[in-house]
Structure formats: C-alpha cells, structure tokens
Amino acid sequence: MTTAILGRPNSRGKIIAAAVELAKEVGPGHVSLDAVAHRAGVSKGGLLYNFPSKKKLLEAIVAYHLDKFENGLLEKTEMKQGKPDSVIAACVELYETDCREGLPPASGFLTALVENPDLLLPVRQFSRRLVDKIRCNASDECSALVVFLALEGLRCLSLLDIDVLTEEERYLVVGKLHDMARQG
Amino acid sequence: MTTAILGRPNSRGKIIAAAVELAKEVGPGHVSLDAVAHRAGVSKGGLLYNFPSKKKLLEAIVAYHLDKFENGLLEKTEMKQGKPDSVIAACVELYETDCREGLPPASGFLTALVENPDLLLPVRQFSRRLVDKIRCNASDECSALVVFLALEGLRCLSLLDIDVLTEEERYLVVGKLHDMARQG
DNA sequence: ATTACTGTACCGTCTGGACGGCAATGTCAA
DNA sequence: TTGACATTGCCGTCCAGACGGTACAGTAAT
Numbered sequence: 001m002t003t004a005i006l007g008r009p010n011s012r013g014k015i016i017a018a019a020v021e022l023a024k025e026v027g028p029g030h031v032s033l034d035a036v037a038h039r040a041g042v043s044k045g046g047l048l049y050n051f052p053s054k055k056k057l058l059e060a061i062v063a064y065h066l067d068k069f070e071n072g073l074l075e076k077t078e079m080k081q082g083k084p085d086s087v088i089a090a091c092v093e094l095y096e097t098d099c100r101e102g103l104p105p106a107s108g109f110l111t112a113l114v115e116n117p118d119l120l121l122p123v124r125q126f127s128r129r130l131v132d133k134i135r136c137n138a139s140d141e142c143s144a145l146v147v148f149l150a151l152e153g154l155r156c157l158s159l160l161d162i163d164v165l166t167e168e169e170r171y172l173v174v175g176k177l178h179d180m181a182r183q184g
Numbered sequence: 185m186t187t188a189i190l191g192r193p194n195s196r197g198k199i200i201a202a203a204v205e206l207a208k209e210v211g212p213g214h215v216s217l218d219a220v221a222h223r224a225g226v227s228k229g230g231l232l233y234n235f236p237s238k239k240k241l242l243e244a245i246v247a248y249h250l251d252k253f254e255n256g257l258l259e260k261t262e263m264k265q266g267k268p269d270s271v272i273a274a275c276v277e278l279y280e281t282d283c284r285e286g287l288p289p290a291s292g293f294l295t296a297l298v299e300n301p302d303l304l305l306p307v308r309q310f311s312r313r314l315v316d317k318i319r320c321n322a323s324d325e326c327s328a329l330v331v332f333l334a335l336e337g338l339r340c341l342s343l344l345d346i347d348v349l350t351e352e353e354r355y356l357v358v359g360k361l362h363d364m365a366r367q368g
Numbered sequence: 369a370t371t372a373c374t375g376t377a378c379c380g381t382c383t384g385g386a387c388g389g390c391a392a393t394g395t396c397a398a
Numbered sequence: 399t400t401g402a403c404a405t406t407g408c409c410g411t412c413c414a415g416a417c418g419g420t421a422c423a424g425t426a427a428t
Contacts, residue, residue: 011407029213029298032383044385046408054384109344114213114298117345128348135353142360145353150330153337156344160293161301164312169329176326195373216417227374228419234372238418 012050015040016064019057020108028110033057058119061108066126069106072098073130087130087137088144089181095151096174105159143180150177196234199224200248203241204292212294217241242303245292250310253290256282257314271321272328273365275314279335280358289343327364334361 018040022031033054037047051057076090112119131148138144150173157163165173202224206215217238221231235241260274296303315332322328334357341347349357 027298027301033385034383043409045387045410048385049406049408052385110297113294113344114211117211120344120346123346124348127346131348131353142356145349145357146330146334146360146364149335149337149341149357150333151337152341153333153335156340157333157336160297160304160340162304162307162311164308164315165329169315172326173329173333176330180330217419218417227376229375229422230373232419233374236419 011040011042011046012060015042015047015050015057016061016108019061019111020064020104020106023107023111024104028107028114031111055116055119058108058112058115062112062119062122065106065108066122069094070126082137084139085137085144085181088134088147089178091130091134091148091151092174092177092181095154099170099174105155105161107159110159139183147177147180195224195226195230196244199226199231199234199241200245200292203245203295204248204288204290207291207295208288212291212298215295239300239303242292242296242299246296246303246306249290249292250306253278254310266321268321268323269328269365271314271317272331273362275318275332275335276358276361276365279338283354283358289339289345291343294343323367331361331364 015036019031019036022035022039026035033047034044036057037044040047042050047057051060072094073090076093077086080086080089109120109123131145134144134148135141154163154165154170154173157165199220203215203220206219206223210219217231218228220241221228224231231241235244256278257274260277261270264270264273293304293307315329318328318332319325338347338349338354338357341349
C-alpha cells in the first residue's frame with residue numbers, strides 16, 4: 001500500500017486532518033496524541049493502532065502535505081507540457097489557487113519540525129528536486145529562483161503566522177511574480 | 185532598564201545565547217529550562233531569578249532577535265540617507281553580511297512560536313513597519329516587495345532548516361535581488 | 369543590607385506509549 | 399448451515415518520566 005490517505009475505514013485520514021487542524025489552533029508545540037485522538041473521534045489506543053508512535057504519525061503528516069503539494073503542481077504543469085518556464089509558472093499558479101481556496105498553511109510541517117528536525121528531510125529532498133526542475137526549465141534561472149524564493153517567503157510567513165501583507169500587496173506581488181515567471 | 189542584553193553580570197545574555205543555541209541543536213520543541221540553565225552555566229534557580237517564567241524568557245529572546253535585526257538594518261540604512269530604494273537595498277545588504285559572517289538563523293523565534301504563537305506578535309508588528317518603510321521608500325513598490333519576500337524566503341528556509349540552495353544559487357539570487365533593489 | 373545568584377528538594381501536571389481486552393468481521397472445516 | 403477460530407480495528411486504563419514552577423536556606427560580593 002502506498003501512502004494512501006483514503007483507506008476504507010478512514011481513520012488514518014481523520015487522524016491526520018485532526019492533527020493538522022490542532023497544530024493550527026493550539027500551536028505546533030501542543031499537539032498531543034490525546035488531543036489528536038479526541039478531535040479525530042478516536043481513542044488514543046485507536047490512534048496508536050494506526051500510527052504506532054508519534055514519530056510515525058508525524059512522518060505521515062509530512063508525506064501528506066508533500067503529496068498534496070506535488071499533486072497540485074503536477075496538475076498545473078501537465079497542462080503546458082514542457083514549455084520554457086512552465087514549472088515556475090505552475091508554482092505561482094498553484095499558490096494563487098491555494099490562496100483563493102483559502103487553503104490553510106501546512107501546519108503539520110511545524111509540528112514535525114518541533115518534535116524532530118530530521119522529519120523534514122523529505123521536505124528538503126522534495127524542495128531540492130523542485131529547484132532542479134525549475135532551473136532546468138527556466139529561460140532565466142536567476143529570475144526563476146527569485147520567484148521561487150518569494151513564493152517560499154509567502155508560504156513560510158503564513159506558516160509561521162507572521163504574514164503581514166495586505167490583500168492588495170499580495171495581489172500586486174503575485175501579479176509581478178507571474179510576469180517574472182512568464183518572461184524571465 | 186531597557187531590554188539591555190549586556191547587563192554587567194552578563195547572565196541574561198548568556199542564558200539567551202544558550203537558549204538560542206539549544207533550539208538549533210535539539211530542535212525548537214526540546215528547549216527546557218533545565219537544559220538552558222545547564223548550558224548557560226547557571227543554576228535553574230538563577231535562570232528563574234533572571235526570567236521569572238519561561239514565557240518571559242521567550243519574550244526576551246524574541247526581543248533580542250528583533251533588536252539585532254533592527255540595529256543591523258539601521259546601520260546599513262543611515263549610510264545612504266533617504267535615497268530611493270535605500271531601505272530594501274539595506275535589507276539585501278544585511279542579508280549578505282549576515283551570510284558572510286556565518287550568522288546562525290534566529291532559532292529563538294521558532295521556540296517562541298512553539299510555546300505560544302502570540303509571542304510572535306512583536307515580530308508581526310516589526311515586519312509590518314518594515315514593509316511600510318520599504319514601500320514608502322521604493323521606486324517600484326512591486327519589485328521591492330518581491331525582493332523583501334525573497335529575502336524572507338531565504339531566512340525562513342534556513343530557519344526551518346530546509347534551505348536547499350547551493351552557494352552558487354544563493355550568490356546568483358542575491359546578485360539579482362541587488363539589481364532589483366537598485367533599479368526597481 | 370542588598371544584589372545576584374547557588375543548590376536542593378519538591379509538587380502537580382502532562383505526555384508518550386505499553387498493555388489487556390473486546391466487538392465485529394472474515395475464514396474455513398465439518 | 400453452523401460452529402470454531404483468527405484477524406482487524408479499536409477502546410480505556412495505567413504508568414514512568416519529563417517538565418514548569420515554587421520554596422527556601424545559604425553565600426559571596428558590594
């Protein structure tokens with residue numbers, strides 16, 4: 001079985017969702033197994049049946065976020081097959097749609113980081129691959145990297161809950177990023 | 185007394201330094217008072233004498249990081265009084281020198297966030313003021329904001345320990361940010 | 369006498385995780 | 399068809415350890 005979130009008796013999915021929501025509400029440092037289990041409508045024993053340790057749960061959460069991001073990106077990229085700057089443009093678009101849909105930040109990452117920084121290793125690997133793809137596909141590597149970093153900035157700031165931009169500013173910036181992605 | 189880090193019997197400074205280092209080494213979720221006191225070469229009683237609660241300690245740590253950043257920025261800005269784009273340019277330069285000096289990330293922020301997200305309120309306020317200054321002073325607000333976000337991206341990624349750029353890439357990007365800051 | 373601690377002992381709380389149990393479902397032989 | 403057994407998925411309790419914080423007696427320097 002892959003990292004399938006949607007097993008039939010969808011306890012694993014509910015647990016992961018509960019953990020992510022909790023992280024957002026009580027802060028990434030106060031995500032206890034008890035609280036997660038309670039919010040998921042599952043006993044603690046049940047939680048530990050699905051995820052034999054907290055570490056395993058956090059690994060699953062990281063994988064969940066990564067999968068979601070990767071799928072979103074794939075969807076956006078395969079529409080414009082291989083054209084120059086298609087990867088970085090897809091990144092910008094994905095951020096836009098995530099914003100529009102009011103998609104919450106990937107608070108599970110922080111919870112994992114708090115517990116054990118090593119849990120973010122898959123994130124590093126994923127990001128590195130993404131940067132490579134962006135560079136290979138970019139008409140102007142420099143601009144593309146700047147756009148990538150600005151997006152990471154936007155994402156991280158809202159992840160850390162210190163995003164201070166107004167809607168207007170965000171709109172301006174995303175527009176600019178779009179331009180930079182399209183024409184180097 | 186202000187938030188003076190350098191009181192004569194420099195216990196407060198040592199404690200804060202110890203906490204920041206610990207956060208980097210054992211992860212932001214495992215910074216206990218005991219561990220901080222031990223590393224600072226101070227008894228736990230002594231720590232609690234200086235900071236009557238963990239929350240107070242974390243507030244001091246946040247203020248410490250903020251002060252350091254603000255001072256660095258002031259130093260860079262006052263050299264080029266009021267010229268257009270001087271603020272955002274100073275941000276880029278500050279990042280550069282911080283990098284060159286191998287300055288570690290502000291790991292105290294994460295520890296504070298873990299404990300209580302509200303502790304980052306001063307960070308939000310500081311950032312908001314900074315964004316305002318950047319905008320007022322920019323020849324092209326849009327470009328300036330993108331540069332700001334890219335820098336935040338760089339800082340946050342290394343803060344979260346998921347920075348994946350090579351030295352070469354970082355060099356390229358910073359150069360580009362410099363250009364963008366200077367000429368819109 | 370005040371300041372700035374040290375050192376020890378202690379308390380209440382929370383947490384991860386181990387464990388035994390248990391109902392429902394599936395499997396398979398008679 | 400039925401009864402016996404195995405597996406799955408989960409419940410609820412218990413526990414040892416760690417943590418934040420308190421209390422307090424002592425001390426060395428100013």
